[in-house]
Amino acid sequence: MEISKREEEYLEAMYLLYKKKGIIRIKDIAKKLRVRPPSVVDALKKLSEKGLVEYEKYDRILLTEKGREIAEKTYSKHLLLMEFFINILGIPPEIAEEDACQFEHYVHEITAERIREFAKYIQEQCPYVIKQFIKEHIEKKEKSEDTSKVEEV
Amino acid sequence: MEISKREEEYLEAMYLLYKKKGIIRIKDIAKKLRVRPPSVVDALKKLSEKGLVEYEKYDRILLTEKGREIAEKTYSKHLLLMEFFINILGIPPEIAEEDACQFEHYVHEITAERIREFAKYIQEQCPYVIKQFIKEHIEKKEKSEDTSKVEEV
């Protein structure tokens, strides 16, 4: 059974809402994914048919075991990419967030794993070089703060 | 005017075909993007309306200046990502190709630029560490060579 990129995003959003609030509401999913509630209902019906979500209308919404697994896998890639973009490359968090939000759905396991290993390796083998790289670019960034275009969420 | 990810892919494919063969044919675009010829015709009509492609039915196909610029920008990101995945992370080329093909359409300019700078910096500052990292992982890879799936284009 195929899971689309968008479905993965729905699962991830639900997973995070559950973790944060203990309850998953249509309007919160809608807000997180910047869609209207009817789109969320559509998505829930499809995800429910695929056995990734427990959904009965007007009832509480839950991820199934399978749904949660997919969400966790996706979210762990998200965290990994964020860590890499911010702590190794020194990308501004808002930009890193947007890049991670896309790449997390495409990156192969092997690439994600390699990024993880690389980050660890490089931070152990030459921490000062990394620190220096970050320092240079963070400073450069702040001088031109106003020219950087941050897309507000 | 919005250019979708998919449209960018069409432009990039055409750009590469032109560079390689000097002529852009529907069936070659279709092959590269793994779609059927009618889908390509649809895409060409839309791209033509947007002024990114010169297209008259049964006539030769060309990118406009604007179309070429977009394709080049995308393709340069592709090359950059490939370089990073392969030479820094030691990802197998086929995997790197697939990851790059997706990420190139999403990555922010600032991230792409930072990756470029990082690769340069790290290779200058601690080339041996990189070499060692690659070596360890390339070796690991070759043992499981037969399990990798290479998609021919």
Next chain:
DNA sequence: TAAATTCTTTAGGGGACTCTAACTTTAGGG
């Protein structure tokens, strides 16, 4: 507890991208 507000759902529809089947044009071999 009735009324008002908020949340969810349904109905109906649209855009982007894809496909198959069938038709038209082009190009190359006889």
Next chain:
DNA sequence: CCCTAAAGTTAGAGTCCCCTAAAGAATTTA
């Protein structure tokens, strides 16, 4: 030069994901 095979095109339809408007259910508040 014609005729066939290959390439390109059109028509019609499907999937995915989104929307607005309006109706229905749940919750809050007076």
